[in-house]
């Protein structure tokens with residue numbers, strides 16, 4: 001942290017930014033004090049530097065308050081808070097330079113003048129079990145107060161509640177936080193997702209039993225983000241990852257490209273559930289991982305709400321492919337495909353899609369896809385899109401069902417490496433088998449379109465399963481399998497949608513594991529809050545394993 005010349009130009013030094021601090025003191029001092037503050041600087045350090053810079057009486061106690069135009073409130077920072085974290089939540093313009101007149105700034109004042117309302121918010125409730133009265137209002141107020149103090153995590157006994165900040169908070173997930181939470185009992189430090197990962201890891205080692213973490217919440221609440229922070233932490237806790245971390249981390253973007261889509265609630269919504277099992281030796285060294293997917297939403301492939309998109313990978317491919325690739329995979333423009341066409345198909349994020357296509361290639365390489373295999377996958381994706389352009393016509397007596405257009409059928413036959421005659425037969429005729437004979441008869445027009453769509457869905461489903469299989473193959477330690485090395489596991493279950501949790505035995509598990517006073521409130525309120533994800537650690541629970 002350093003004092004700047006106050007010339008008005010923001011200075012950046014890595015993570016550091018210039019922060020303006022306005023003194024609110026009985027005697028006149030300079031109008032404001034610009035300080036260069038970096039991510040790791042606490043409010044205590046910033047106050048100390050501001051006091052020195054302004055030439056104030058260092059024997060007095062001072063407080064730092066954040067003022068936000070939108071909230072209109074002053075919020076007191078605790079000594080250990082990081083002022084820069086607050087700045088990163090301000091509008092972009094205010095993050096760079098924030099004169100008092102613009103409404104976002106910090107105030108320095110003598111400690112005894114801090115507002116009462118702010119004092120009552122001090123300390124907050126790290127654990128909802130400590131609330132004096134448990135009502136919907138008190139729970140929401142506690143979560144709200146913590147969120148505005150930038151504490152996105154709160155405990156309810158051994159359950160972690162995470163409020164989606166909808167913004168990357170780099171300081172929260174700094175690798176040094178993994179160390180900070182290592183070997184600490186749950187609740188000793190402020191609530192954090194790394195604390196849950198550490199507790200599961202320790203329980204596995206000390207109790208020599210498999211452990212399980214379940215994530216639940218509505219679409220867009222942050223389950224996928226939270227599970228990737230858990231995986232990061234759980235791989236970092238292992239003493240020796242032997243390159244496996246790279247493979248596990250590469251699996252994420254590949255699965256996202258094929259299994260996520262833009263929906264009304266979430267631009268990157270996972271359309272499948274997943275159970276990730278990390279395997280460790282008894283010593284805590286990571287040895288492998290297995291991903292199990294369930295319930296891929298295949299109908300999205302052929303139809304969806306107007307405001308939503310098909311799976312990411314189609315747009316990555318169509319926008320990101322080179323000229324040669326476009327020729328090789330016979331790619332058209334997005335609006336030329338029935339399965340992508342919609343009234344408002346504005347791909348206003350083409351640059352991002354191009355970048356994602358490159359990132360997908362890298363991630364596929366990280367999990368061991370050879371370039372010939374990648375080509376094969378992209379040919380199948382292209383075939384699925386062309387399949388949607390297959391049309392039918394029927395003779396008046398409904399005796400003959402024609403399929404076309406001819407160029408689409410030729411393209412399909414080339415991409416899928418299937419003879420055209422066989423393709424036509426599959427797309428137009430059903431086979432009825434009796435005890436004595438088998439008879440081929442044409443589909444009705446309605447049936448034929450259903451068959452076409454079913455074929456596209458089956459192809460995509462099979463492709464997705466095969467990709468998961470390939471990733472699992474890359475993540476398993478073959479030597480361990482051959483030598484039957486015994487492993488302990490931590491499972492991370494990313495529930496697909498809230499309804500699953502409501503209707504299966506996890507709700508019961510959750511009740512058994514929660515402080516009684518809170519259990520009904522968690523069920524009634526927290527699980528149903530938008531943008532709130534619930535992370536449950538179930539000690540020694542084996543039910544998730546099949």
Ligand SMILES: Nc1ncnc2c1ncn2[C@@H]1O[C@H](COP(=O)(O)OP(=O)(O)OP(=O)(O)O)[C@@H](O)[C@H]1O
Nearest residue numbers: 164166167168219220221222223224225266269270
């Ligand atoms: N801890 C977090 N820090 C920063 N941003 C977050 C965090 N959690 C969620 N987000 C933001 O919210 C978006 C939605 O989160 P995420 O995709 O994890 O939700 P989800 O519950 O998995 O949704 P779905 O069920 O639709 O897959 C993310 O793309 C990210 O922008």
